[in-house]
Amino acid sequence: MKINVLITGAHGQLGRSLQKMKPPHWAVTALGSKQLDITDAQAVQEQVRALRPALIINAAAYNAVDRAEQERERAFAVNAQGPLNLARAANEAGARLVHVSSDYVFDGHSRQPYDEQAKPNPLNAYGESKLQGEKWLLREQPHAWVLRTAWVFSAEGQNFVAAMLKAAQQGRPLRVVDDQTGAPTFAGDLAQAIIALAGLAMAEPRSRAAAGGPAADGSRREGGLGPQRVPHPAGGVYHYSGSTALTRYEFARAIFQAANVVAADPAGTARAAGAVDPTGTAWAAGAVDPAGTGELQAAQPSTSSGDHPSGGHPGGESAARTQQRDYLDMLSPIPSSDYPSATVRPKYSVLSCSKMAALGIPPKPLAESLPGVVRALMASR
Numbered sequence: 001m002k003i004n005v006l007i008t009g010a011h012g013q014l015g016r017s018l019q020k021m022k023p024p025h026w027a028v029t030a031l032g033s034k035q036l037d038i039t040d041a042q043a044v045q046e047q048v049r050a051l052r053p054a055l056i057i058n059a060a061a062y063n064a065v066d067r068a069e070q071e072r073e074r075a076f077a078v079n080a081q082g083p084l085n086l087a088r089a090a091n092e093a094g095a096r097l098v099h100v101s102s103d104y105v106f107d108g109h110s111r112q113p114y115d116e117q118a119k120p121n122p123l124n125a126y127g128e129s130k131l132q133g134e135k136w137l138l139r140e141q142p143h144a145w146v147l148r149t150a151w152v153f154s155a156e157g158q159n160f161v162a163a164m165l166k167a168a169q170q171g172r173p174l175r176v177v178d179d180q181t182g183a184p185t186f187a188g189d190l191a192q193a194i195i196a197l198a199g200l201a202m203a204e205p206r207s208r209a210a211a212g213g214p215a216a217d218g219s220r221r222e223g224g225l226g227p228q229r230v231p232h233p234a235g236g237v238y239h240y241s242g243s244t245a246l247t248r249y250e251f252a253r254a255i256f257q258a259a260n261v262v263a264a265d266p267a268g269t270a271r272a273a274g275a276v277d278p279t280g281t282a283w284a285a286g287a288v289d290p291a292g293t294g295e296l297q298a299a300q301p302s303t304s305s306g307d308h309p310s311g312g313h314p315g316g317e318s319a320a321r322t323q324q325r326d327y328l329d330m331l332s333p334i335p336s337s338d339y340p341s342a343t344v345r346p347k348y349s350v351l352s353c354s355k356m357a358a359l360g361i362p363p364k365p366l367a368e369s370l371p372g373v374v375r376a377l378m379a380s381r
């Protein structure tokens, strides 16, 4: 049986990814900001009354971190009042709600990944507005799911990967901060995680067991699983980001390394000609350490799946290395103090995703998604 699902913020990175990946039994209504402004309580109520969704996924947000300092009111309207409006309408219609929040609810003073119990203490207006949204939404609908994520990127929309490539292609030397650490999250992975979480939460225990759903320890078992062993994700806060933690500068290096690989093999013919590792793991295990720390090499190289844009690899490594210097030489690390910004950002905002992993929804390494995103962005220019 189909279930009605409403997606708000349909044209953003996450909104688009959700639409691409929706399971066949979801009848999705995806509305952009012009079709449904979540700050308009009445419009939200009317839309939800008319659609009567079983599930609402809020992918709408005000994400302009710097501008939020001047546009505080707007940031709070979208990031706090918006989720509250959705929660009230959802309650009235009997709909469940998935909302997305941010790593910027933390102050970054920790040096180990933040779990869901860690105390938020936002440093900027954007983070404050996202935290307020979480609180108001969960007060209204305690069984809603709030997923905090971080550093979202995709081949569409505005994000760090697109900004780095654009600057590099314009030939501008780049100074990138090397003292802010986070975990980039591919929008497709986030969409998949939300779909998996909602699927687990909304399925009947019996059908989850029959489907051999993930067990509490994250392993998958085929059938024969008692309903009592199947996790039913309670409402509340969850963390989901990529599994590769690195600084902005290291992220930029990883982007440019991938860009060099594409530049050396623009048509991706090396892969087509079978000249590369057929598992698609070559990028992760490549000769160059993009982060300069071994971090990406330490990440599990894994097979490109149909859900991930796959990365190409040059047939000739030396060509890639030559190209690579071209891009990487334009990049230099700076401390945040040298970056002119009125906004204070957390120095460390890595999220611990073990609660999601225990549901069988583990975080994914950057190496699985970044090469394909870089290739798609370069092809679109």
Ligand SMILES: NC(=O)c1ccc[n+]([C@@H]2O[C@H](COP(=O)([O-])OP(=O)(O)OC[C@H]3O[C@@H](n4cnc5c(N)ncnc54)[C@H](OP(=O)(O)O)[C@@H]3O)[C@@H](O)[C@H]2O)c1
Residues within 6 Å of the ligand: 008, 009, 010, 011, 012, 013, 014, 015, 032, 033, 034, 036, 037, 038, 039, 058, 059, 060, 061, 062, 063, 078, 082, 100, 101, 102, 103, 104, 149, 150, 151, 152, 153, 157, 158, 187
């Ligand atoms: N991007 C990141 O790096 C990042 C980091 C941490 C957490 N997150 C969170 O992850 C979620 C998804 O982010 P994303 O990267 O997909 O965001 P995005 O690409 O910026 O998309 C957000 C969408 O929300 C829409 N929107 C803005 N105001 C709205 C309103 N009043 N009513 C309805 N829609 C509205 C925007 O539409 P218009 O363009 O028409 O305004 C845009 O399409 C958000 O909750 C975000 O806060 C993102």
